Amino acid sequence: MFDIEDTVDVNIYRHNGFRLLDLPITASGKKVKKSFRKIEAKYKMSDSEDITLKDVLMPIVPSPKFNNYQKANSRLNDAKVRFIDEIFWFWPSNLIKDEDAVAWDYLRNKKYDDFIRYWENKRDNNVSYHNLAIFYQAMSLDFYASNENTNKIVDYSKKALNYWKKTFTSGFEDFARDRVKKLNNPLLKESFVNEVFSQLQKAILSIYLDMAQNAIKLNNLDDVHKYIDLINDSGFDFKVISNTVNNLLTFLIYQVDSEIKDYELSIKDFNEKDYLPAILNAKSFNVTVSPLLDILSILASNNIKAKDAINKAYISIVNSTVSYFNRLLDDYSVSNNLNLLYVSLLDVIADNYKDFELNYNSRDLINKNSEVFKxxxxxxxxxxxxxxxxxxxxxxxxxxxxxxxxxxxxxxxxxxxxxxxxxxxxxxxxxxxxxxxxxxxxxxxxxxxxxxxxxxxxxxxxxxxxxxxxxx
Structure with missing residues (x-):
């Protein structure tokens, strides 16, 4: 079984064979070969590994290296992967004679408003919505690769997902199926085309799942929420959305478990007098794990696995620090600032875990000493x-x-x-x-x-x- 998600990720438009070789999706095998040979010749004549093609539809920044062009050529020589690259690139409204040259000129000259108006006014049931979805999504992922402001990425992504949703109910799927029939390629059977379109929504949302996971790794809580909202508000099939969110939950729980293991390992060899290192380690752990737990509690407040992960993180930090605090209260040689540091830590714990079960002694300890910090x-x-x-x-x-x-x-x-x-x-x-x-x-x-x-x-x-x- 061909899994479309193996070929689709946040870099789908940076790896797309048609974009890199500057070819239409109707290009023959000979044209693919000819285009790659031109690039190969340029590379041999140049001292640089970066090769820039002029007047391409949507140039990639920074310029691709020769090995990127080699991979693009390989993608277009694999019939099934090529079909995925076709789905994620611009289609002409007429597959025999290109009647949209003016639209491609707009794109080459970066007249984006004119390009958008062209397809909005054309209202072609086959490809208009699809081409607008491709434009907005390629732009949003280019912004993402360039570390642009997240709001800019989200705005373009919303438009892309809206046009993808319209594409699913337009004539594009039938148009693509008819094209494959006429190609008469034994590797592109009708069952394969059906399989690709049945997985397409899931593959598109997997892009935003990748973005959310990357934001989680960077502890960027605000961005995670924005990408989750994109998934939930996509208007795609409910089962596809639920499956994507569940995949994110699994990833989150794995990340929390990893942080707990790393934290417990970091304090394993502390002795009973290591007050300050214990406090700093606990605070560092809390800074890292708290955003993950916040997302977990919002995404799945009634999910048993999520609750278990949250409580496990809480128990780990409390069990590893309460005994230090008890000894700290009796150690008059330790300066007052350590008491304040520890009380601030307990406050952070209370704020982050107030909605979850605490044993009586721990809750009493937190409440009593939080009064000092207040x-x-x-x-x-x-x-x-x-x-x-x-x-x-x-x-x-x-x-x-x-x-x-x-x-x-x-x-x-x-x-x-x-x-x-x-x-x-x-x-x-x-x-x-x-x-x-x-x-x-x-x-x-x-x-x-x-x-x-x-x-x-x-x-x-x-x-x-x-x-x-x-x-x-």
Whole structure:
């Protein structure tokens, strides 16, 4: 059985043989061979591995390398894979004589509005909707490959999915089936064509499943929700949508389990005096796993496997830290900032897991010590001994007030960090202030683009290990 999903992913338009070799879907085997030989000759005459073709319909950026053209040639020489590339490329309204030359010129000259209007006005029952679906989806995936703003990707994807939905009820499938019959290729039987179209909706949604999974790996919670909404709002068959969401759930649960294993391994050799490393490891685990659990709880609040994964993550962190906290309360040689750090951790646990079962002792412990953190301004002020300390506390208190009123902002956090660093405050006060700011920084950075997230998270790690760990 041919599985269309083996040939369709987020790079379907960057691997498409017709796009790379700049050929129409009606190109004969001879034309495929001729086009590839021209590219091969260019490569042999050039010192660069990047080969740029001029005046192609939709040029790929950055320019493909020679091995990409080799793979494209191979795709077009495999009858079944070629048919998939045909489905995911532009079709002429007349398969014998190309009557749409003006539309292809619009595309070559990047007159996209004219290209869109051409197919909207043509209202050809066979290919108009399909070609608009291809245009919007290829553009959205080009944006995705270039790390463009997610909203731009989503807007184009919505239009693509809307036209795909219309394509399924137009005459395109029959048009494609008639074309295959006339080709009379023994490898392209009618049963194969039926199989491809029966899997097409699932294959298209698998593209957005890939995007959601990649966003999960980057802890980019906002993007995950947007891609899930694309899947749910696609208007495709209900069973196909449910199957795609279930695949995402399976992936999420696997990711959570992996994070739990890595976390438990990281604390395996800690001794009873390793307070700060235990706290930092627990906070780091929570930062990574919390977005996954948020998505799980939204996607499948009544799903038994999802609930088990959430509770398992909670139990792992509580079991590994409560004993440290109990010892910490009795160890007067440990500075007050560790108490605050730990209380902040317990608050994070309570916020993220409040909808799930906690044993009585753990809940009592969280509630009792959260009271300290809720009044963090007073707690900090009780630790102040110098004018420099008072200055640092004033900075952090003004930030906390802004945070409650407007929410944390990256620029504001960076400014406050620099002020704290140069305030001359004692190490203990500086550590506590920095921990509060890094908590907010990590929360705030989730909604930013991927490059900003990576840069700011590197900054978080630097602050935690140089500022906090170095002063405790």
């Amino acid at each position: 009044n963090r301004k007073s707690y900090l002020k009780s630790m102040v001994y110098s004018s420099s300390d008072k200055s640092a506390i004033g900075i952090i208190c003004s930030y906390v007030e802004d945070e409650f009123k407007k929410g944390p902002k990256l620029g504001n956090i960076s400014i406050k960090m620099e002020l704290i660093r140069t305030s001359g405050a004692s190490k203990e006060i500086s550590d506590v202030c920095m921990e509060i700011l890094t908590d907010s920084l990590n929360y705030c950075v989730r909604g930013e683009d991927k490059v900003t997230q990576i840069l700011y998270r590197q900054n978080i790690n630097m602050i935690k290990y140089e500022t906090i760990l170095g002063g405790a």
